[in-house]
Amino acid sequence: MALSRQDPKINAQWARVRGILRSEVGDAAYRSWLKPLTLTSVADAKVSIAVPTRFMRDWVLSHYGDRLRELWQQENDSVDEISVFVQAASQKPIIRETGAAPAEAPAAAPPSELPRARPPVNGSGSGCDSLADISAPLDPRFTFDNFVVGKPNELAYAAARRVADSESAAFNPLFLYGGVGLGKTHLMHAIALHTRQRFPSRRVAYLSAEKFMYHFVRALRFHNTMPFKEMFRSVDLLMIDDVQFINGKESTQEEFFHTFNDLVDNNRQVVISADKSPSDLEMEERLRSRLGWGLVADIHATTYELRLGILDAKADRLSAEIPPKVKEFLAHRITSNVRELEGALNRVVAHATLVGREISLETCQEVLHDLLRANDRRVTIEEIQKRVAEHFNIRIADMHSARRARAVARPRQVAMYLSKQLTSRSLPEIGRKFGGRDHTTVMHAVKKIEELRQADSGFCEDVDLLRRMLES
Numbered sequence: 001m002a003l004s005r006q007d008p009k010i011n012a013q014w015a016r017v018r019g020i021l022r023s024e025v026g027d028a029a030y031r032s033w034l035k036p037l038t039l040t041s042v043a044d045a046k047v048s049i050a051v052p053t054r055f056m057r058d059w060v061l062s063h064y065g066d067r068l069r070e071l072w073q074q075e076n077d078s079v080d081e082i083s084v085f086v087q088a089a090s091q092k093p094i095i096r097e098t099g100a101a102p103a104e105a106p107a108a109a110p111p112s113e114l115p116r117a118r119p120p121v122n123g124s125g126s127g128c129d130s131l132a133d134i135s136a137p138l139d140p141r142f143t144f145d146n147f148v149v150g151k152p153n154e155l156a157y158a159a160a161r162r163v164a165d166s167e168s169a170a171f172n173p174l175f176l177y178g179g180v181g182l183g184k185t186h187l188m189h190a191i192a193l194h195t196r197q198r199f200p201s202r203r204v205a206y207l208s209a210e211k212f213m214y215h216f217v218r219a220l221r222f223h224n225t226m227p228f229k230e231m232f233r234s235v236d237l238l239m240i241d242d243v244q245f246i247n248g249k250e251s252t253q254e255e256f257f258h259t260f261n262d263l264v265d266n267n268r269q270v271v272i273s274a275d276k277s278p279s280d281l282e283m284e285e286r287l288r289s290r291l292g293w294g295l296v297a298d299i300h301a302t303t304y305e306l307r308l309g310i311l312d313a314k315a316d317r318l319s320a321e322i323p324p325k326v327k328e329f330l331a332h333r334i335t336s337n338v339r340e341l342e343g344a345l346n347r348v349v350a351h352a353t354l355v356g357r358e359i360s361l362e363t364c365q366e367v368l369h370d371l372l373r374a375n376d377r378r379v380t381i382e383e384i385q386k387r388v389a390e391h392f393n394i395r396i397a398d399m400h401s402a403r404r405a406r407a408v409a410r411p412r413q414v415a416m417y418l419s420k421q422l423t424s425r426s427l428p429e430i431g432r433k434f435g436g437r438d439h440t441t442v443m444h445a446v447k448k449i450e451e452l453r454q455a456d457s458g459f460c461e462d463v464d465l466l467r468r469m470l471e472s
């Protein structure tokens with residue numbers, strides 16, 4: 001059933017979806033990530049949503065994609081896919097903020113204005129407008145006070161505090177790394193918020209690596225890299241989040257490297273985060289090694305105690321009465337990361353508020369059944385190798401062997417591809433599990449399989465079948 005975008009019913013549905021999401025994620029996250037979404041169509045079981053940047057698309061999909069789909073399905077059970085795509089700033093959005101969105105501040109900006117001006121990170125205006133423009137907004141909730149410290153993150157926390165409290169560069173760089181949703185961004189925002197308060201004259205820039213690349217590439221395009229370089233080099237504290245995204249693009253890596261060296265040489269503090277250690281990053285060797293020169297602080301997977309501590313703290317902040325049994329249940333069962341744990345708690349609380357029922361173990365299981373299932377099941381690379389080997393009728397040993405015959409090489413590539421898709425392992429880690437192969441081999445395999453999937457629909461179905469089997 002294709003529904004027109006102008007359909008008031010669709011607008012109302014969209015408004016409800018946004019309203020619920022807003023109550024679940026809070027105002028700050030809503031403003032940063034969800035408000036800029038533009039619904040463009042609901043047709044053929046697909047809801048299409050435009051966003052202004054590629055970074056935003058990835059963020060929205062990874063953080064809110066599943067929830068968006070669920071909420072849409074509640075509104076409209078014919079929906080089974082959410083497609084988020086990038087719409088350049090010059091293109092006119094079709095539907096912007098729908099008027100019906102509850103408690104929405106009146107949209108002051110004209111509808112074609114895309115990423116809204118960022119508030120300056122440091123108050124001083126003189127000559128640093130552009131710095132204010134490129135610094136991402138800080139989430140005021142991401143403070144040190146709100147960060148629950150436990151064994152897995154104590155080093156990262158202590159290092160972040162030291163950086164924020166120090167008069168001069170403490171460790172340069174501070175490199176924070178850990179899996180998704182474990183608090184890297186939270187700690188970086190906390191450093192920025194704290195520095196801003198303690199040393200108001202310091203120039204602080206916090207931005208994602210993706211954004212750094214975007215600005216650099218734009219400067220290149222307009223043959224205007226000098227101001228870009230100078231702007232970064234004038235910063236006292238530079239924080240770049242998710243540097244694993246600076247990959248492949250040599251000129252950007254080069255620029256990043258120079259900026260980085262300049263700052264460090266001038267005793268300015270640099271803080272970097274990534275989802276893997278410096279040596280596992282897919283970057284030029286000298287940059288990798290340089291990133292590891294300061295302090296490398298690994299944030300480990302959460303422990304039961306930490307999860308319980310986090311639930312206590314969050315429940316307090318939400319002023320929600322949560323029975324200890326429910327907290328224990330959540331801490332036991334939602335083990336993936338803090339973001340999911342937080343999301344689960346928010347959902348349970350939102351549900352209880354909406355239906356006016358007390359929070360119990362039963363409602364909790366009911367509301368979270370999808371999340372609980374996903375947390376139950378984590379595919380390992382070994383399982384993938386086993387299944388793929390069975391499927392193609394080769395020996396598991398051939399997953400590790402050096403044999404290059406197509407009959408074993410192709411299944412091996414499929415297994416590498418699925419390992420990349422279905423696990424959170426990095427390319428070098430995957431390479432190691434396939435007989436100590438190099439990460440470039442894995443990268444090549446992923447690319448090759450993607451190409452074959454495009455070219456050969458039978459093959460594509462085969463791979464999808466394997467994927468579904470592994471996921472189920």
Ligand code: ADP
Nearest residue numbers: 146147148179180181182183184185186338339
């Ligand atoms: P990452 O950047 O590592 O992917 P984030 O910093 O975005 O993760 O954290 C995800 C969510 O989990 C955020 O809402 C953050 O506030 C919360 N969080 C993570 N670690 C902690 C912690 N130790 N205490 C409190 N909240 C945490």
Ligand code: MG
Nearest residue numbers: 184185186241
């Ligand atoms: Mg992050």
